[in-house]
Amino acid sequence: MxxxxxxxxxxxxxxxxxxxxxxxxxxxxxxxxxxxxxxxxxxxxxxxxxxxxxxxxxxxxxxxxxxxxxxxxxxxxxxxxxxxxxxxxxxxxxxxxxxxxxxxxxxxxxxxxxxxxxxxxxxxxxxxxxxxxxxxxxxxxxxxxxxxxxxxxxxxxxxxxxxxxxxxxxxxxxxxxxxxxxxxxxxxxxxxxxxxxxxxVGHIPAREAGGGMLADLRDGWREFTGRPWLWAVVTQFAVVNAVVTAAEAVYGPLVARDELGGPGPWGLALAAFGAGTVGGALVMMRWRPRRLLLAGSLSVFPLALPSAGLAVPLPVWALAAVMFLTGVSIEIFGVSWMTALHQEIPEEKLSRISAYDWLGSIGMVPLAAALAGPAESAFGRTSALWGCSALIVLLTAAVLTVPDVRRLTRRTEKVTAAPVASASAEGAVGRPG
Missing domain, CATH: 1.20.1250.20 (MFS general substrate transporter like domains)
Known part of the structure; x- marks a missing residue:
């Protein structure tokens, strides 16, 4: 008993x-x-x-x-x-x-x-x-x-x-x-x-019969494009993820080989990034920023630092510190982003929006990895790395010009059936929680 x-x-x-x-x-x-x-x-x-x-x-x-x-x-x-x-x-x-x-x-x-x-x-x-x-x-x-x-x-x-x-x-x-x-x-x-x-899945309402797979995809697309904060951030990360991959998966090992003493130092830097993601998650266990996407978007700026650190290049200890900070920052964004999706997207459309998010996040990664070598040949490795940093800074600054990104505010209860219009500047996004 x-x-x-x-x-x-x-x-x-x-x-x-x-x-x-x-x-x-x-x-x-x-x-x-x-x-x-x-x-x-x-x-x-x-x-x-x-x-x-x-x-x-x-x-x-x-x-x-x-x-x-x-x-x-x-x-x-x-x-x-x-x-x-x-x-x-x-x-x-x-x-x-x-x-x-x-x-x-x-x-x-x-x-x-x-x-x-x-x-x-x-x-x-x-x-x-x-x-x-x-x-x-x-x-x-x-x-x-x-x-x-x-x-x-x-x-x-x-x-x-x-x-x-x-x-x-x-x-x-x-x-x-x-x-x-x-x-x-x-x-x-x-x-x-x-x-x-x-x-x-008993708590999830039964799905209404729809008009087929294509109709579902069109409905998801309307949900995606009808929320400026959503498509703006996904577009931003389509490029950010691509250039981060080029910098860290292609140029990073080359810089480590030529400037830092081999794969060991680069492995240490990647381990520091991993530790930073855990540290960032710990931060977000306690911190609940009121303006979700403003806090998340500001935390994207440090993602430009590893490319700049490799361009210099920084000594190993400094590069590891930069990678740790980047890991913390990406977790602040990640948790803020998931919380915003959870709050704003109707439950019955979560997976379709997630699919558009994933597609935007990885769609340009193979292209960036393929173009990293030609870019190095055309501009030089150092210039290519500085270019990666500049793109991240410029795109993040551009996203912050979207009013909904600055105004989307944490609420205490999830909205499960909000119309697309609620994501506008005059809608629920701007209301305090």
Whole structure:
């Protein structure tokens, strides 16, 4: 028999806003991030160990990214049409099978490049359907004025698992080999899918019959374009994410090799960024800025610092400090952004808006990575890095000219059926919470 003291103890351990769905989602995210971060490293080593070169590694990475971009909008529309947890479980099942097949190929022989590209593409397809459903499910599982704290804790758990997964994956590759790390990732998807199968969607209103997938996508597009703060920030990050990727994934290792003493210092800087994301989530567990997007957008300016630091280049300790600050800043933006979406977007459209958000965030990343080399040849590495910093500063300053970005204000209760017009300057965005 449960005593009142036992009930009180459980409540003390788990805050009121951390309900059953939220707890399951967070636990599943930790499991998948532990496996997936190591698997990304393992996939690259699997390509190299099979006789491939850096170009082949890029082809496998592109094979994962292309279907992710192609199917995101379909995934978002499907997740708003079907029970989201079923879409998530189906996507996890596809990832489990594709990673299991990848592991089997690596463990039993030398996999062909086309096989690895095909399996990476299946993984990207699963991600395309999973991500909008996951974000919509998370936002519908949190309510009240503690949503920001819930999102901060969720992101902190994910980032912490990702840091640990990358470190553990690297160690296990050295001891067991890339194939076993891919197999572990397959099992992680299996466990996460099982956890997500227990999510309760009874609180989500039944979806009304619509006019089909294209009608759903058009409806989501109208929701997206009808909110200036939404499309302005997504457009900003389409470029910001692209130039950050070019600076940190392409130029960073080159600067480390030529100026900083090799991969070790760059690894330290990336680890400092990871620590900063955890620190930023801790900040957002306590800080609840009233003007959500103003605080979030101001925190984007520090993202220009790593490119500038690499252009100088800064000594290792200073670069690590810059990367730590950048990690803190991006979490302040991330939590503020999720809170704004949770507050302003109707529940039944969350996954479609999430899909447009994801598409904007990653759509230009492959192009930027491909153009980084030609840009270095044309302008020089230092000028290209300064150009990355300048683009981030200019775009962030431009976003701050959008009135809704400056005025969107935190409310204590989520609006679940606000019309698109409520995002205008005269609408709910400008009202105090």
């Amino acid at each position: 449960t005593s009142p003291a036992d009930v009180g103890l459980r409540r003390a351990r788990r805050p009121e806003w951390a309900g059953r769905n939220y707890t399951l989602l967070t636990a599943a995210a930790v499991v998948t991030n532990l496996g997936s971060q190591g698997a990304l490293i393992a996939a690259a080593f699997a390509v190299l160990e099979s006789g491939g070169d850096a170009g082949d590694v890029g082809l496998v990475a592109a094979a994962r990214t292309v279907p992710l971009v192609l199917f995101l909008l379909v995934g978002g529309a499907l997740a708003d049409r079907l029970p989201r947890h079923r879409v998530m479980v189906a996507a996890n099942s596809l990832n489990c099978l594709s990673q299991g097949a990848f592991a089997a190929l690596v463990l039993t022989g030398e996999p062909a490049l086309w096989q690895m590209m095909l399996l990476a593409g299946l993984g990207g397809t699963g991600h395309a359907f999973f991500s909008p459903a996951s974000e919509g499910m998370l936002m519908s599982s949190v309510s009240g004025d503690q949503a920001g704290r819930a999102f901060a804790l969720y992101r902190m758990a994910m980032h912490g698992a990702g840091i640990g997964g990358a470190a553990l994956g690297g160690a296990l590759i050295a001891v067991l080999g890339a194939g076993w790390v891919l197999a572990i990732d397959s099992v992680a998807f299996l466990i996460a899918g099982a956890l997500r199968a227990f999510l309760d």
